[in-house]
Amino acid sequence: MRYKLRAGLVGTVLALVAATCVVVAPGLVGTSVAGASQVPLNLANEQGMLWPCTFNPFNPSSSPYSVGVTYETLDFINSLQNGKVTPWLATNYAWSNGDRTLTFTIRSGVKWSDGVPFSAKDVAYTFNLLKKYPALDINAVWSVLSNVHQVGANKVVFDFKAPAVPYFYYVADQVPIVPQHIWSKIANPVTDPISNPIGTGGYLMNKCTPQNIQWTANPHYWQKGKAQVHTVNMPAFLTNNTCNEYLATGQSQWGAQFIPNIKSYYVAKKPGNSYWFPPVANVSLFPNLKSAPLNNLAVRQAISYAIDRPRVSKIGEYGYEPPASQVGIVAPTFKSWVNPAATRAVGASYNPTKAKALLKAAGYKLVNGVFQKNGKKLSLTIITNGGYSDWIASMQVVASELSQIGIATTVNPIASTNFYSDVYAGKFQLAYNVESGGPSPFYELRQWLYSKNSAPIGQPAASNWERYSSPATDALLNAYATTTSPARQHAIVNELQMIMVKQVPVIPVLEEVDWYEYNPKEFSGFPTASNPYAQPAQYNIPDWGYILDNLKPVK
Numbered sequence: 001m002r003y004k005l006r007a008g009l010v011g012t013v014l015a016l017v018a019a020t021c022v023v024v025a026p027g028l029v030g031t032s033v034a035g036a037s038q039v040p041l042n043l044a045n046e047q048g049m050l051w052p053c054t055f056n057p058f059n060p061s062s063s064p065y066s067v068g069v070t071y072e073t074l075d076f077i078n079s080l081q082n083g084k085v086t087p088w089l090a091t092n093y094a095w096s097n098g099d100r101t102l103t104f105t106i107r108s109g110v111k112w113s114d115g116v117p118f119s120a121k122d123v124a125y126t127f128n129l130l131k132k133y134p135a136l137d138i139n140a141v142w143s144v145l146s147n148v149h150q151v152g153a154n155k156v157v158f159d160f161k162a163p164a165v166p167y168f169y170y171v172a173d174q175v176p177i178v179p180q181h182i183w184s185k186i187a188n189p190v191t192d193p194i195s196n197p198i199g200t201g202g203y204l205m206n207k208c209t210p211q212n213i214q215w216t217a218n219p220h221y222w223q224k225g226k227a228q229v230h231t232v233n234m235p236a237f238l239t240n241n242t243c244n245e246y247l248a249t250g251q252s253q254w255g256a257q258f259i260p261n262i263k264s265y266y267v268a269k270k271p272g273n274s275y276w277f278p279p280v281a282n283v284s285l286f287p288n289l290k291s292a293p294l295n296n297l298a299v300r301q302a303i304s305y306a307i308d309r310p311r312v313s314k315i316g317e318y319g320y321e322p323p324a325s326q327v328g329i330v331a332p333t334f335k336s337w338v339n340p341a342a343t344r345a346v347g348a349s350y351n352p353t354k355a356k357a358l359l360k361a362a363g364y365k366l367v368n369g370v371f372q373k374n375g376k377k378l379s380l381t382i383i384t385n386g387g388y389s390d391w392i393a394s395m396q397v398v399a400s401e402l403s404q405i406g407i408a409t410t411v412n413p414i415a416s417t418n419f420y421s422d423v424y425a426g427k428f429q430l431a432y433n434v435e436s437g438g439p440s441p442f443y444e445l446r447q448w449l450y451s452k453n454s455a456p457i458g459q460p461a462a463s464n465w466e467r468y469s470s471p472a473t474d475a476l477l478n479a480y481a482t483t484t485s486p487a488r489q490h491a492i493v494n495e496l497q498m499i500m501v502k503q504v505p506v507i508p509v510l511e512e513v514d515w516y517e518y519n520p521k522e523f524s525g526f527p528t529a530s531n532p533y534a535q536p537a538q539y540n541i542p543d544w545g546y547i548l549d550n551l552k553p554v555k
Contacts, residue, residue, distance in 0.1 A: 048239070058189070078439075105155060106156060111222065118177075131145075204216050261318065311401075328508055359405075383422060396411055450474060452474070521554065
Protein backbone atom coordinates (compact mmCIF):
# COMPACT_ATOMS: atom_id res chain seq x y z
CA MET A 1 0.00 0.00 0.00
CA ARG A 2 0.67 2.84 -0.80
CA TYR A 3 1.40 6.21 -2.05
CA LYS A 4 -0.67 8.66 -0.07
CA LEU A 5 -2.06 10.54 -3.01
CA ARG A 6 -3.85 13.80 -2.29
CA ALA A 7 -4.93 15.46 -5.52
CA GLY A 8 -5.94 14.85 -9.13
CA LEU A 9 -3.96 12.52 -11.33
CA VAL A 10 -1.94 14.00 -14.18
CA GLY A 11 -3.29 12.44 -17.34
CA THR A 12 -4.75 9.00 -17.86
CA VAL A 13 -2.89 5.76 -18.35
CA LEU A 14 -3.94 4.79 -21.86
CA ALA A 15 -2.25 1.44 -22.27
CA LEU A 16 -3.43 -0.68 -19.32
CA VAL A 17 -3.00 -4.29 -20.20
CA ALA A 18 -5.48 -7.03 -19.43
CA ALA A 19 -2.85 -9.27 -17.87
CA THR A 20 -2.46 -9.39 -14.12
CA CYS A 21 1.20 -8.56 -14.14
CA VAL A 22 3.74 -6.47 -15.97
CA VAL A 23 6.59 -8.44 -17.46
CA VAL A 24 9.89 -7.03 -16.29
CA ALA A 25 12.01 -5.95 -19.23
CA PRO A 26 15.07 -8.06 -20.03
CA GLY A 27 18.10 -6.80 -18.18
CA LEU A 28 16.12 -5.37 -15.26
CA VAL A 29 17.57 -8.00 -12.99
CA GLY A 30 21.28 -8.13 -13.73
CA THR A 31 24.14 -5.76 -14.13
CA SER A 32 23.74 -2.10 -13.37
CA VAL A 33 23.56 0.56 -16.05
CA ALA A 34 25.97 2.75 -14.11
CA GLY A 35 28.21 0.07 -12.66
CA ALA A 36 28.72 -3.36 -14.15
CA SER A 37 30.04 -4.78 -10.89
CA GLN A 38 26.96 -3.83 -8.86
CA VAL A 39 23.51 -5.37 -9.15
CA PRO A 40 20.63 -2.89 -9.37
CA LEU A 41 18.26 -2.24 -6.50
CA ASN A 42 14.87 -3.46 -7.71
CA LEU A 43 11.83 -2.11 -5.88
CA ALA A 44 8.54 -3.93 -5.34
CA ASN A 45 5.87 -1.25 -5.04
CA GLU A 46 2.57 -2.35 -6.57
CA GLN A 47 0.21 0.53 -7.31
CA GLY A 48 -2.35 -1.21 -9.49
CA MET A 49 -1.39 0.75 -12.60
CA LEU A 50 1.26 1.36 -15.21
CA TRP A 51 3.52 4.37 -14.79
CA PRO A 52 2.33 7.59 -16.48
CA CYS A 53 5.96 8.86 -16.45
CA THR A 54 5.14 12.21 -14.90
CA PHE A 55 7.41 13.72 -12.25
CA ASN A 56 5.78 16.99 -11.21
CA PRO A 57 6.65 17.16 -7.49
CA PHE A 58 3.58 19.30 -6.75
CA ASN A 59 1.12 16.84 -8.24
CA PRO A 60 0.51 14.17 -5.60
CA SER A 61 0.00 11.52 -8.24
CA SER A 62 3.59 11.96 -9.42
CA SER A 63 5.33 13.43 -6.37
CA PRO A 64 6.04 9.95 -4.91
CA TYR A 65 8.36 9.30 -7.86
CA SER A 66 10.34 12.51 -7.45
CA VAL A 67 10.25 14.04 -3.95
CA GLY A 68 13.20 12.95 -1.84
CA VAL A 69 14.88 11.04 -4.64
CA THR A 70 15.28 13.82 -7.25
CA TYR A 71 13.84 16.92 -5.56
CA GLU A 72 14.95 17.59 -2.00
CA THR A 73 13.44 19.53 0.88
CA LEU A 74 15.00 21.99 3.32
CA ASP A 75 15.13 19.47 6.15
CA PHE A 76 14.25 15.85 6.79
CA ILE A 77 11.85 15.26 9.69
CA ASN A 78 11.48 11.74 11.05
CA SER A 79 7.98 11.04 12.34
CA LEU A 80 9.17 7.80 13.95
CA GLN A 81 11.67 9.65 16.17
CA ASN A 82 9.46 12.37 17.63
CA GLY A 83 10.02 14.71 14.71
CA LYS A 84 13.82 14.60 14.75
CA VAL A 85 15.18 17.19 12.30
CA THR A 86 18.12 16.47 10.00
CA PRO A 87 19.45 19.34 7.82
CA TRP A 88 19.13 18.83 4.07
CA LEU A 89 19.13 21.78 1.66
CA ALA A 90 19.17 24.11 4.66
CA THR A 91 21.97 23.97 7.21
CA ASN A 92 20.16 25.78 9.99
CA TYR A 93 16.88 27.43 10.98
CA ALA A 94 15.71 29.79 13.70
CA TRP A 95 12.36 31.10 14.94
CA SER A 96 11.94 34.73 16.00
CA ASN A 97 9.31 37.44 16.36
CA GLY A 98 7.20 35.38 18.75
CA ASP A 99 7.34 32.33 16.46
CA ARG A 100 5.95 34.36 13.56
CA THR A 101 9.23 34.46 11.58
CA LEU A 102 11.27 31.47 10.47
CA THR A 103 14.71 31.99 8.93
CA PHE A 104 16.59 29.26 7.06
CA THR A 105 20.28 29.31 6.24
CA ILE A 106 20.57 27.73 2.79
CA ARG A 107 23.36 25.30 2.00
CA SER A 108 26.14 26.44 -0.34
CA GLY A 109 28.08 24.27 -2.77
CA VAL A 110 25.00 22.44 -4.07
CA LYS A 111 24.29 22.12 -7.81
CA TRP A 112 21.22 21.18 -9.76
CA SER A 113 21.61 18.00 -11.81
CA ASP A 114 22.12 20.10 -14.95
CA GLY A 115 25.17 21.73 -13.34
CA VAL A 116 23.60 25.11 -12.47
CA PRO A 117 24.37 26.24 -8.88
CA PHE A 118 21.55 25.95 -6.35
CA SER A 119 20.94 28.99 -4.14
CA ALA A 120 18.57 30.72 -1.74
CA LYS A 121 16.79 32.33 -4.68
CA ASP A 122 15.51 28.88 -5.71
CA VAL A 123 14.00 28.40 -2.26
CA ALA A 124 12.24 31.76 -2.24
CA TYR A 125 11.10 31.18 -5.83
CA THR A 126 9.61 27.76 -4.97
CA PHE A 127 7.43 29.03 -2.15
CA ASN A 128 6.27 32.07 -4.10
CA LEU A 129 5.43 29.74 -6.98
CA LEU A 130 2.99 27.97 -4.64
CA LYS A 131 1.47 31.32 -3.79
CA LYS A 132 1.05 32.22 -7.46
CA TYR A 133 -0.45 28.81 -8.30
CA PRO A 134 -2.55 27.67 -5.30
CA ALA A 135 -3.19 24.28 -6.93
CA LEU A 136 0.48 23.48 -6.27
CA ASP A 137 0.12 24.30 -2.57
CA ILE A 138 -1.17 20.86 -1.62
CA ASN A 139 -0.51 21.35 2.11
CA ALA A 140 -2.03 24.85 2.20
CA VAL A 141 1.12 26.49 3.59
CA TRP A 142 -0.03 29.86 2.25
CA SER A 143 -3.06 29.67 4.51
CA VAL A 144 -0.66 30.66 7.29
CA LEU A 145 2.22 32.36 5.42
CA SER A 146 2.18 36.09 4.65
CA ASN A 147 5.54 36.49 2.92
CA VAL A 148 8.64 34.55 1.81
CA HIS A 149 11.73 36.46 0.71
CA GLN A 150 15.49 36.11 0.34
CA VAL A 151 17.80 38.08 2.63
CA GLY A 152 21.46 38.34 1.70
CA ALA A 153 23.20 35.58 -0.16
CA ASN A 154 22.05 32.55 1.82
CA LYS A 155 19.03 33.36 3.99
CA VAL A 156 15.33 32.85 3.27
CA VAL A 157 12.83 34.40 5.66
CA PHE A 158 9.29 33.06 6.14
CA ASP A 159 6.79 35.43 7.72
CA PHE A 160 3.64 33.90 9.17
CA LYS A 161 0.31 35.53 9.94
CA ALA A 162 0.46 34.15 13.49
CA PRO A 163 2.74 31.90 15.55
CA ALA A 164 3.09 28.75 13.46
CA VAL A 165 5.71 26.37 14.85
CA PRO A 166 3.76 23.17 13.91
CA TYR A 167 3.83 24.32 10.27
CA PHE A 168 7.58 23.82 10.29
CA TYR A 169 6.91 20.21 9.24
CA TYR A 170 5.08 21.28 6.09
CA VAL A 171 7.51 24.08 5.18
CA ALA A 172 10.74 22.22 5.90
CA ASP A 173 9.88 18.61 5.07
CA GLN A 174 6.94 18.57 2.65
CA VAL A 175 7.76 21.24 0.05
CA PRO A 176 10.27 20.10 -2.61
CA ILE A 177 12.57 22.84 -3.88
CA VAL A 178 12.61 23.34 -7.66
CA PRO A 179 15.06 25.24 -9.91
CA GLN A 180 14.01 28.75 -10.84
CA HIS A 181 15.99 28.68 -14.08
CA ILE A 182 13.85 25.75 -15.28
CA TRP A 183 10.45 26.36 -13.72
CA SER A 184 10.25 30.06 -14.57
CA LYS A 185 10.10 28.98 -18.23
CA ILE A 186 7.22 26.51 -17.75
CA ALA A 187 4.00 27.88 -19.20
CA ASN A 188 1.67 26.12 -16.73
CA PRO A 189 3.39 24.36 -13.81
CA VAL A 190 0.07 22.99 -12.60
CA THR A 191 -0.50 20.84 -15.67
CA ASP A 192 3.06 20.31 -16.91
CA PRO A 193 3.99 16.63 -16.39
CA ILE A 194 7.73 17.39 -15.89
CA SER A 195 8.95 14.45 -17.93
CA ASN A 196 12.63 15.33 -17.40
CA PRO A 197 13.01 16.36 -13.73
CA ILE A 198 16.03 18.47 -12.75
CA GLY A 199 16.76 18.31 -9.02
CA THR A 200 19.47 18.42 -6.38
CA GLY A 201 18.88 14.86 -5.16
CA GLY A 202 21.00 11.77 -5.16
CA TYR A 203 19.24 10.15 -8.10
CA LEU A 204 18.51 11.10 -11.70
CA MET A 205 15.46 9.77 -13.50
CA ASN A 206 17.25 7.89 -16.26
CA LYS A 207 14.43 6.23 -18.18
CA CYS A 208 10.68 5.76 -17.79
CA THR A 209 8.29 3.46 -19.60
CA PRO A 210 4.81 2.34 -18.50
CA GLN A 211 6.47 -0.85 -17.26
CA ASN A 212 9.43 0.55 -15.32
CA ILE A 213 11.00 3.69 -13.87
CA GLN A 214 14.80 3.66 -13.66
CA TRP A 215 16.96 6.03 -11.65
CA THR A 216 20.75 6.24 -11.67
CA ALA A 217 22.98 7.72 -9.01
CA ASN A 218 23.81 11.40 -9.44
CA PRO A 219 27.59 11.37 -10.04
CA HIS A 220 27.88 14.97 -8.83
CA TYR A 221 25.68 14.63 -5.76
CA TRP A 222 26.59 17.20 -3.12
CA GLN A 223 26.46 14.67 -0.25
CA LYS A 224 29.79 12.91 -0.59
CA GLY A 225 29.62 9.24 0.30
CA LYS A 226 25.84 9.09 -0.21
CA ALA A 227 23.77 7.66 -3.09
CA GLN A 228 26.05 4.66 -3.57
CA VAL A 229 23.47 2.45 -5.25
CA HIS A 230 24.23 2.82 -8.97
CA THR A 231 20.86 1.83 -10.45
CA VAL A 232 17.33 1.70 -9.02
CA ASN A 233 14.38 0.11 -10.86
CA MET A 234 10.70 0.38 -9.99
CA PRO A 235 8.75 -2.06 -12.21
CA ALA A 236 4.98 -1.57 -12.47
CA PHE A 237 2.54 -4.21 -11.21
CA LEU A 238 -1.23 -4.32 -11.46
CA THR A 239 -1.91 -6.68 -8.54
CA ASN A 240 -0.42 -7.66 -5.21
CA ASN A 241 0.00 -11.29 -6.20
CA THR A 242 2.56 -10.93 -8.97
CA CYS A 243 4.40 -8.20 -7.11
CA ASN A 244 4.61 -10.35 -3.98
CA GLU A 245 6.05 -13.24 -5.98
CA TYR A 246 8.64 -10.92 -7.49
CA LEU A 247 9.61 -9.83 -3.98
CA ALA A 248 9.51 -13.21 -2.27
CA THR A 249 11.67 -14.94 -4.88
CA GLY A 250 14.46 -12.43 -4.39
CA GLN A 251 14.08 -10.39 -7.56
CA SER A 252 13.48 -7.33 -5.36
CA GLN A 253 15.44 -6.28 -2.28
CA TRP A 254 12.93 -3.69 -0.97
CA GLY A 255 9.17 -4.05 -0.96
CA ALA A 256 6.20 -1.95 0.12
CA GLN A 257 3.02 -3.97 0.06
CA PHE A 258 0.72 -6.34 1.87
CA ILE A 259 1.77 -10.01 1.80
CA PRO A 260 -0.56 -12.67 3.24
CA ASN A 261 1.09 -15.29 5.45
CA ILE A 262 4.27 -13.26 5.30
CA LYS A 263 6.41 -15.59 7.40
CA SER A 264 5.84 -18.62 5.19
CA TYR A 265 5.35 -16.82 1.89
CA TYR A 266 8.19 -14.29 2.18
CA VAL A 267 10.51 -14.70 5.18
CA ALA A 268 11.05 -18.42 4.61
CA LYS A 269 11.63 -18.07 0.86
CA LYS A 270 15.14 -16.61 0.96
CA PRO A 271 17.79 -16.00 3.66
CA GLY A 272 17.73 -12.39 4.80
CA ASN A 273 14.09 -11.71 3.92
CA SER A 274 12.80 -9.47 6.72
CA TYR A 275 9.88 -7.15 7.44
CA TRP A 276 8.79 -4.40 9.82
CA PHE A 277 5.29 -2.88 9.93
CA PRO A 278 5.21 0.24 12.17
CA PRO A 279 1.70 1.80 12.54
CA VAL A 280 1.73 5.37 11.21
CA ALA A 281 -1.77 6.51 10.19
CA ASN A 282 -5.32 5.18 9.56
CA VAL A 283 -7.00 3.47 6.64
CA SER A 284 -10.49 4.93 6.69
CA LEU A 285 -13.90 5.08 5.13
CA PHE A 286 -14.50 8.57 3.76
CA PRO A 287 -18.24 9.33 3.62
CA ASN A 288 -19.39 11.88 1.07
CA LEU A 289 -20.79 14.55 3.37
CA LYS A 290 -22.31 16.51 0.51
CA SER A 291 -24.92 13.95 -0.49
CA ALA A 292 -27.63 11.83 1.11
CA PRO A 293 -27.73 9.56 2.98
CA LEU A 294 -24.19 10.14 4.28
CA ASN A 295 -24.89 13.75 5.18
CA ASN A 296 -27.03 12.23 7.95
CA LEU A 297 -25.02 11.89 11.16
CA ALA A 298 -27.04 8.88 12.34
CA VAL A 299 -26.11 6.95 9.20
CA ARG A 300 -22.40 7.65 9.70
CA GLN A 301 -22.62 6.72 13.39
CA ALA A 302 -24.41 3.49 12.53
CA ILE A 303 -21.74 2.57 9.99
CA SER A 304 -18.99 3.07 12.56
CA TYR A 305 -20.74 0.96 15.20
CA ALA A 306 -21.58 -1.79 12.69
CA ILE A 307 -17.94 -2.48 11.81
CA ASP A 308 -16.18 -5.24 13.72
CA ARG A 309 -12.70 -3.81 13.26
CA PRO A 310 -10.76 -6.72 14.82
CA ARG A 311 -12.54 -9.05 12.40
CA VAL A 312 -11.69 -6.82 9.43
CA SER A 313 -8.06 -6.79 10.59
CA LYS A 314 -7.91 -10.57 10.89
CA ILE A 315 -9.62 -11.43 7.60
CA GLY A 316 -8.53 -8.55 5.38
CA GLU A 317 -5.01 -7.93 6.68
CA TYR A 318 -4.04 -11.15 8.46
CA GLY A 319 -3.81 -9.09 11.65
CA TYR A 320 -0.88 -7.03 10.37
CA GLU A 321 -2.88 -3.79 10.53
CA PRO A 322 -4.44 -3.30 13.99
CA PRO A 323 -8.05 -2.17 14.48
CA ALA A 324 -8.44 1.61 14.43
CA SER A 325 -10.49 3.76 16.79
CA GLN A 326 -13.15 6.30 15.93
CA VAL A 327 -11.14 8.83 17.98
CA GLY A 328 -8.60 8.78 15.14
CA ILE A 329 -5.37 8.33 17.12
CA VAL A 330 -2.86 5.68 16.04
CA ALA A 331 -1.67 3.62 18.98
CA PRO A 332 0.85 2.64 20.17
CA THR A 333 2.72 5.18 18.04
CA PHE A 334 0.77 8.12 19.53
CA LYS A 335 -0.88 6.45 22.52
CA SER A 336 0.03 9.37 24.83
CA TRP A 337 -2.36 11.55 22.79
CA VAL A 338 -5.48 9.41 23.26
CA ASN A 339 -8.30 11.29 25.00
CA PRO A 340 -9.91 8.96 27.59
CA ALA A 341 -13.11 11.04 27.48
CA ALA A 342 -13.40 10.49 23.73
CA THR A 343 -12.75 6.77 24.17
CA ARG A 344 -15.50 6.60 26.81
CA ALA A 345 -17.85 8.51 24.52
CA VAL A 346 -17.37 5.86 21.82
CA GLY A 347 -18.02 3.04 24.25
CA ALA A 348 -18.05 -0.38 22.62
CA SER A 349 -16.75 0.41 19.16
CA TYR A 350 -18.54 -2.62 17.70
CA ASN A 351 -22.20 -2.40 18.67
CA PRO A 352 -24.64 -3.50 15.95
CA THR A 353 -27.58 -3.15 18.32
CA LYS A 354 -26.74 0.52 18.86
CA ALA A 355 -26.24 0.95 15.10
CA LYS A 356 -29.81 -0.22 14.45
CA ALA A 357 -31.18 1.93 17.27
CA LEU A 358 -29.52 5.03 15.83
CA LEU A 359 -31.12 4.43 12.45
CA LYS A 360 -34.55 3.81 13.95
CA ALA A 361 -34.27 7.02 16.00
CA ALA A 362 -33.45 8.87 12.78
CA GLY A 363 -36.71 7.72 11.17
CA TYR A 364 -35.56 4.63 9.32
CA LYS A 365 -37.72 1.51 9.35
CA LEU A 366 -36.52 -2.03 8.77
CA VAL A 367 -38.37 -3.59 5.83
CA ASN A 368 -37.41 -7.08 4.65
CA GLY A 369 -34.02 -6.78 6.28
CA VAL A 370 -33.13 -3.36 4.81
CA PHE A 371 -33.72 0.03 6.40
CA GLN A 372 -35.89 2.46 4.47
CA LYS A 373 -36.94 6.06 4.85
CA ASN A 374 -39.56 7.84 2.77
CA GLY A 375 -39.79 4.76 0.60
CA LYS A 376 -36.08 4.77 -0.26
CA LYS A 377 -33.79 1.91 0.75
CA LEU A 378 -30.63 2.64 2.68
CA SER A 379 -28.19 1.38 0.06
CA LEU A 380 -24.49 2.26 -0.20
CA THR A 381 -21.52 1.54 -2.45
CA ILE A 382 -17.92 1.48 -1.22
CA ILE A 383 -15.24 2.21 -3.81
CA THR A 384 -11.68 1.02 -3.29
CA ASN A 385 -8.52 0.42 -5.29
CA GLY A 386 -9.04 -2.67 -7.42
CA GLY A 387 -5.33 -3.47 -7.38
CA TYR A 388 -5.16 -3.97 -3.61
CA SER A 389 -6.38 -7.45 -2.72
CA ASP A 390 -6.24 -6.71 1.02
CA TRP A 391 -8.36 -3.57 0.70
CA ILE A 392 -10.93 -5.48 -1.34
CA ALA A 393 -11.04 -8.29 1.23
CA SER A 394 -11.36 -5.80 4.09
CA MET A 395 -14.22 -3.96 2.43
CA GLN A 396 -16.04 -7.19 1.65
CA VAL A 397 -16.06 -7.88 5.38
CA VAL A 398 -17.34 -4.35 6.07
CA ALA A 399 -20.05 -4.65 3.39
CA SER A 400 -21.23 -7.91 4.93
CA GLU A 401 -21.38 -6.38 8.39
CA LEU A 402 -23.30 -3.31 7.20
CA SER A 403 -25.76 -5.50 5.29
CA GLN A 404 -26.34 -7.54 8.44
CA ILE A 405 -27.62 -4.45 10.30
CA GLY A 406 -29.87 -3.35 7.46
CA ILE A 407 -27.63 -1.18 5.23
CA ALA A 408 -27.49 -2.79 1.79
CA THR A 409 -23.83 -2.41 0.82
CA THR A 410 -21.77 -3.37 -2.21
CA VAL A 411 -18.04 -3.05 -2.87
CA ASN A 412 -16.83 -1.58 -6.15
CA PRO A 413 -13.09 -2.22 -6.69
CA ILE A 414 -12.08 0.02 -9.57
CA ALA A 415 -8.91 0.61 -11.54
CA SER A 416 -6.35 2.67 -9.67
CA THR A 417 -6.40 5.67 -11.99
CA ASN A 418 -10.19 5.96 -11.92
CA PHE A 419 -10.31 5.30 -8.19
CA TYR A 420 -8.04 8.16 -7.24
CA SER A 421 -9.62 10.64 -9.64
CA ASP A 422 -13.08 9.78 -8.26
CA VAL A 423 -11.87 10.12 -4.66
CA TYR A 424 -10.29 13.51 -5.26
CA ALA A 425 -13.33 14.80 -7.15
CA GLY A 426 -15.79 13.57 -4.49
CA LYS A 427 -17.53 11.17 -6.89
CA PHE A 428 -18.34 8.45 -4.36
CA GLN A 429 -20.64 7.52 -1.49
CA LEU A 430 -18.01 5.77 0.64
CA ALA A 431 -14.33 5.55 -0.31
CA TYR A 432 -11.77 3.36 1.44
CA ASN A 433 -8.42 5.11 1.33
CA VAL A 434 -5.62 6.61 3.43
CA GLU A 435 -4.28 10.11 3.99
CA SER A 436 -0.87 11.01 5.34
CA GLY A 437 0.11 11.69 8.91
CA GLY A 438 3.12 13.40 10.48
CA PRO A 439 5.15 13.67 13.69
CA SER A 440 2.01 14.00 15.86
CA PRO A 441 -1.71 13.13 15.43
CA PHE A 442 -2.41 16.78 14.55
CA TYR A 443 -1.17 16.27 11.00
CA GLU A 444 -3.52 13.45 10.06
CA LEU A 445 -6.43 15.20 11.80
CA ARG A 446 -5.60 18.31 9.78
CA GLN A 447 -5.60 16.30 6.56
CA TRP A 448 -9.04 14.98 7.45
CA LEU A 449 -10.72 18.07 8.86
CA TYR A 450 -9.15 21.31 7.58
CA SER A 451 -11.59 22.95 5.18
CA LYS A 452 -8.84 24.69 3.19
CA ASN A 453 -7.52 21.29 2.10
CA SER A 454 -10.81 20.40 0.46
CA ALA A 455 -12.64 21.56 -2.68
CA PRO A 456 -16.16 21.65 -4.14
CA ILE A 457 -17.54 18.40 -5.55
CA GLY A 458 -16.11 17.88 -9.02
CA GLN A 459 -12.85 19.67 -8.25
CA PRO A 460 -9.79 17.80 -6.92
CA ALA A 461 -9.34 18.03 -3.15
CA ALA A 462 -5.81 17.86 -1.77
CA SER A 463 -7.14 15.95 1.24
CA ASN A 464 -10.36 16.18 3.31
CA TRP A 465 -11.95 14.10 0.55
CA GLU A 466 -15.20 13.82 2.50
CA ARG A 467 -15.65 17.64 2.16
CA TYR A 468 -15.96 18.38 5.88
CA SER A 469 -16.22 22.07 6.75
CA SER A 470 -16.54 23.64 10.19
CA PRO A 471 -15.28 27.12 11.16
CA ALA A 472 -14.99 25.92 14.77
CA THR A 473 -12.81 22.98 13.75
CA ASP A 474 -10.69 25.19 11.51
CA ALA A 475 -10.21 27.50 14.49
CA LEU A 476 -8.96 24.59 16.61
CA LEU A 477 -6.51 23.52 13.91
CA ASN A 478 -5.30 27.09 13.51
CA ALA A 479 -4.96 27.44 17.27
CA TYR A 480 -2.74 24.35 17.42
CA ALA A 481 -0.40 26.03 14.96
CA THR A 482 -0.04 29.10 17.19
CA THR A 483 1.15 27.37 20.35
CA THR A 484 4.27 25.53 21.41
CA SER A 485 2.72 24.46 24.72
CA PRO A 486 2.45 20.64 24.83
CA ALA A 487 -0.45 20.93 27.28
CA ARG A 488 -2.37 23.25 24.95
CA GLN A 489 -1.60 21.07 21.92
CA HIS A 490 -2.88 17.98 23.73
CA ALA A 491 -5.99 19.87 24.81
CA ILE A 492 -6.72 20.83 21.18
CA VAL A 493 -6.18 17.28 19.92
CA ASN A 494 -8.52 16.11 22.70
CA GLU A 495 -11.22 18.39 21.28
CA LEU A 496 -10.55 17.16 17.75
CA GLN A 497 -11.02 13.58 18.97
CA MET A 498 -14.41 14.54 20.39
CA ILE A 499 -15.34 15.96 16.97
CA MET A 500 -14.36 12.65 15.39
CA VAL A 501 -16.60 10.83 17.86
CA LYS A 502 -19.60 13.18 17.85
CA GLN A 503 -19.65 14.22 14.18
CA VAL A 504 -18.07 11.13 12.54
CA PRO A 505 -16.69 13.04 9.53
CA VAL A 506 -14.30 10.15 8.79
CA ILE A 507 -14.57 6.51 9.87
CA PRO A 508 -11.16 4.98 10.70
CA VAL A 509 -11.23 1.22 10.14
CA LEU A 510 -7.66 -0.04 10.53
CA GLU A 511 -4.36 1.46 11.57
CA GLU A 512 -2.27 1.84 8.46
CA VAL A 513 1.17 0.35 8.85
CA ASP A 514 4.19 1.10 6.76
CA TRP A 515 4.30 -2.00 4.57
CA TYR A 516 7.99 -2.73 4.45
CA GLU A 517 9.93 -5.79 3.37
CA TYR A 518 13.68 -5.82 2.84
CA ASN A 519 16.68 -8.06 2.34
CA PRO A 520 20.08 -6.65 3.39
CA LYS A 521 22.20 -9.29 1.68
CA GLU A 522 23.07 -7.08 -1.31
CA PHE A 523 22.47 -3.62 0.15
CA SER A 524 22.95 -2.46 3.73
CA GLY A 525 21.60 0.55 5.59
CA PHE A 526 17.88 -0.20 5.61
CA PRO A 527 15.92 1.29 8.53
CA THR A 528 14.88 -1.24 11.17
CA ALA A 529 12.85 -1.30 14.37
CA SER A 530 16.09 -0.76 16.28
CA ASN A 531 17.24 1.99 13.91
CA PRO A 532 14.05 3.77 12.73
CA TYR A 533 15.84 6.63 11.02
CA ALA A 534 13.01 7.11 8.49
CA GLN A 535 9.56 5.79 7.70
CA PRO A 536 10.51 2.71 5.69
CA ALA A 537 7.78 2.33 3.08
CA GLN A 538 8.39 3.57 -0.45
CA TYR A 539 5.22 5.68 -0.45
CA ASN A 540 6.52 8.09 2.20
CA ILE A 541 7.98 11.33 0.87
CA PRO A 542 10.68 12.47 1.25
CA ASP A 543 11.61 9.49 3.44
CA TRP A 544 12.17 6.94 0.72
CA GLY A 545 14.65 9.22 -1.07
CA TYR A 546 16.44 9.80 2.23
CA ILE A 547 16.71 6.02 2.64
CA LEU A 548 18.08 5.58 -0.88
CA ASP A 549 20.79 8.10 -0.08
CA ASN A 550 21.86 5.97 2.87
CA LEU A 551 21.86 2.51 1.29
CA LYS A 552 25.19 0.95 0.35
CA PRO A 553 26.15 -2.11 -1.69
CA VAL A 554 27.45 -4.99 0.38
CA LYS A 555 31.02 -5.62 -0.72
